Amino acid sequence: MLAELTYKCPLQCPYCSNPLEFAGGRFKPELTTDEWCRVFREAKALGVLQLGLSGGEPTLRTDLDVLVSCAHELGLYSTLVTSAYRLTKDRLAALKRAGLDHVQISIQAVDEALSDHVAGTASYREKIAAYHWTKELGFPLTVNVVLHRKNLHQVGELIRLAESLGADRVELANTQYYGWAYHNRAALMPTKAQLGQAWQMVQRERERLGNRLEIVWVLPDYHEEFPKPCMGGWARSYITVTPAGEVWPCHAAGRITSLTFENVREHPLEWIWCQSESFNRFRGEHWMPEPCRSCPRKAVDFGGCRCQAFLIAGDAGVTDPVCSLSPHRKLVDAAIAEVERVTAAEAADWTYRAAPASRAFAAKG
Amino acid sequence: MSVVSSDAIPRVASKARLQWDEVRSRYVLLYPEGLVALNPTAAEIMGLCDGARSVADIVGLLKQRYSAVVERDVAALLDGLAAKGLVSYGP
Numbered sequence: 509m510l511a512e513l514t515y516k517c518p519l520q521c522p523y524c525s526n527p528l529e530f531a532g533g534r535f536k537p538e539l540t541t542d543e544w545c546r547v548f549r550e551a552k553a554l555g556v557l558q559l560g561l562s563g564g565e566p567t568l569r570t571d572l573d574v575l576v577s578c579a580h581e582l583g584l585y586s587t588l589v590t591s592a593y594r595l596t597k598d599r600l601a602a603l604k605r606a607g608l609d610h611v612q613i614s615i616q617a618v619d620e621a622l623s624d625h626v627a628g629t630a631s632y633r634e635k636i637a638a639y640h641w642t643k644e645l646g647f648p649l650t651v652n653v654v655l656h657r658k659n660l661h662q663v664g665e666l667i668r669l670a671e672s673l674g675a676d677r678v679e680l681a682n683t684q685y686y687g688w689a690y691h692n693r694a695a696l697m698p699t700k701a702q703l704g705q706a707w708q709m710v711q712r713e714r715e716r717l718g719n720r721l722e723i724v725w726v727l728p729d730y731h732e733e734f735p736k737p738c739m740g741g742w743a744r745s746y747i748t749v750t751p752a753g754e755v756w757p758c759h760a761a762g763r764i765t766s767l768t769f770e771n772v773r774e775h776p777l778e779w780i781w782c783q784s785e786s787f788n789r790f791r792g793e794h795w796m797p798e799p800c801r802s803c804p805r806k807a808v809d810f811g812g813c814r815c816q817a818f819l820i821a822g823d824a825g826v827t828d829p830v831c832s833l834s835p836h837r838k839l840v841d842a843a844i845a846e847v848e849r850v851t852a853a854e855a856a857d858w859t860y861r862a863a864p865a866s867r868a869f870a871a872k873g
Numbered sequence: 874m875s876v877v878s879s880d881a882i883p884r885v886a887s888k889a890r891l892q893w894d895e896v897r898s899r900y901v902l903l904y905p906e907g908l909v910a911l912n913p914t915a916a917e918i919m920g921l922c923d924g925a926r927s928v929a930d931i932v933g934l935l936k937q938r939y940s941a942v943v944e945r946d947v948a949a950l951l952d953g954l955a956a957k958g959l960v961s962y963g964p
Contacts, residue, residue: 555896557908583892585903610888610905648888648905676888676958677905719958 509556510748510759511547513575514538515564518593520628521616522858523654523689523696525759526564531863532870534762538751541571543772545578547749550777552582556747562589564751567599573606580607587612589652592638593631597645600638604645611642612650612679617658618665626658628860639673650677655706655728656696657852663706667713671721678721680710682728686760690819692858697847703728730840734805735812735828742790742814747781755780757787760815764824790814790824797826799833876948879929881962883922883951889959891919902959909959915950922951922960 515530548559559579566572567590579586587610588603615635616626623632642649651670655663663680670678683689683696710725729736739746743757753772756762762769767786781787789795793806800811812828820829821836829836859865885891889904900916902909911919921931928948935942954960
C-alpha cells in the first residue's frame with residue numbers, strides 16, 4: 509500500500525506523478541493521525557505487509573514518527589519515500605527508533621546544477637548529506653532517479669554514485685507519463701538512441717556489480733512492443749490512499765473521471781477493496797475488449813494500464829495504446845516521432861509542479 | 874556453484890525481517906519492496922538462524938526433530954536467500 513500522506517512538496521519536479529490538480533479541494537482536508545492509523549490497521553487485516561509513506565513530501569507531516577510507530581506495531585514493513593529536503597539526522601534517528609524499516613531518497617541528476625534545476629529547488633547537497641546519514645543509522649537505502657531526456661545520459665554515473673553511497677538498491681525509473689509527466693511529455697521524453705545507450709550501460713553495470721547493488725530499471729513503456737503489466741493487474745495487489753482518504757488501485761487512477769473512487773472516511777478499506785465499483789471495474793479479464801480478449805498475453809500484461817488508455821485514447825476500458833496491437837498505437841508512435849524530430853534545444857519547456865499551476869488546473873476542472 | 878560451509882553462521886540480513894503473517898497463515902521474510910512467503914520447513918530453518926548457530930548446528934537440531942534432513946538442502950535454501958541479500962554469513 510502506498511500512503512500519500514500529503515501533496516505538499518518543496519520540490520517541483522516536472523514529472524511528478526501526483527494529480528495536476530493536487531492543490532484543489534478534492535485532496536483536502538488531509539487525514540488525521542488517528543484516521544491514518546485506522547487505515548493502516550484495516551490494511552494489515554486485509555493482508556497488506558508493505559507500506560510506502562509517500563506524498564508529496566511525507567516528512568512535512570509533523571506526526572510522521574507517530575504514523576511510523578503505528579505501522580511498526582502492526583508489523584508493516586515501512587518505506588519512507590522522500591526528497592530528503594530539510595531532513596535532519598536527528599529526525600531520521602527518531603524515525604529509526606519509531607521502527608521505520610527502509611529509506612528511499614530521490615535525486616534528480618548526478619550533479620548539483622542539473623539536479624537542482626530539475627527539482628526546481630536547491631536540494632542536491634541536502635540529499636547527499638541525507639544519503640550518508642541513512643547508511644550511518646543502519647537503514648537499507650534505495651536511491652531513486654526518474655529518467656528523462658535531460659538526465660538519461662547520466663545513467664552510468666548515477667549507478668556509480670549509488671554504489672559509492674553504499675546503497676542497497678538504485679531505482680532507475682524511466683518517466684511514466686501520468687500526472688505532471690503527461691502534461692510535460694514533450695519536454696521529458698528521450699530519443700530512442702538515448703534509451704539504447706542507457707540500457708547498454710545498465711546491462712554492463714549489472715554485470716560488474718552482481719548482487720552488490722540491485723539495479724532496478726523501470727521500462728520506458730512507450731518504446732516497448734507490448735504494454736507493462738501495470739500494477740500486476742488492476743486492483744490485484746496494490747492500493748494507494750491519497751491525502752484526503754480517496755482510495756485508488758494505483759497512484760494515477762484518480763485521473764480516470766469515468767470512475768467514482770471511494771473514501772476511507774466513508775467506507776472500511778476492506779469494503780472498498782472487495783466491493784467497490786471502482787476496484788471491480790477492471791479486475792480480472794471480464795472487462796477486456798478485443799484485441800485483449802482473445803490474446804494469449806492477457807494473462808501476462810492484464811491489458812496494460814487503464815490510466816494510460818484513459819489519458820491517450822480517452823477510454824479507460826480499451827487496450828493500452830502502448831500495445832502494438834492496439835488501434836490507438838499510432839497516437840503513441842506520433843508522440844515518439846515528434847521527439848525524434850525536435851532537437852533537445854528546441855524541445856518545449858516544462859511546467860514545474862507547483863501549487864499556483866495546480867490551482868489553475870483545478871479551476872479548469 | 875559454491876555451497877556454504879558447515880561452520881558458517883547464517884543470520885537474517887539486517888534489511889530483512891522474519892514474521893508470522895496471520896492473513897496468509899505463513900511466515901514471511903520482508904525486505905525493501907518485497908517479500909518471500911516461506912513454507913514451514915524454510916520458516917523453521919530461518920527461525921534457527923540466530924547469529925550464533927552454524928549451519929552444522931542448525932542441521933544437527935533439525936536432525937533431532939526429523940529423520941530425513943539433508944545438509945545440502947539446508948545449505949541450498951540459505952544460499953538462495955543469501956543470493957537475494959536476505960541472509961548473510963559470518964564466522
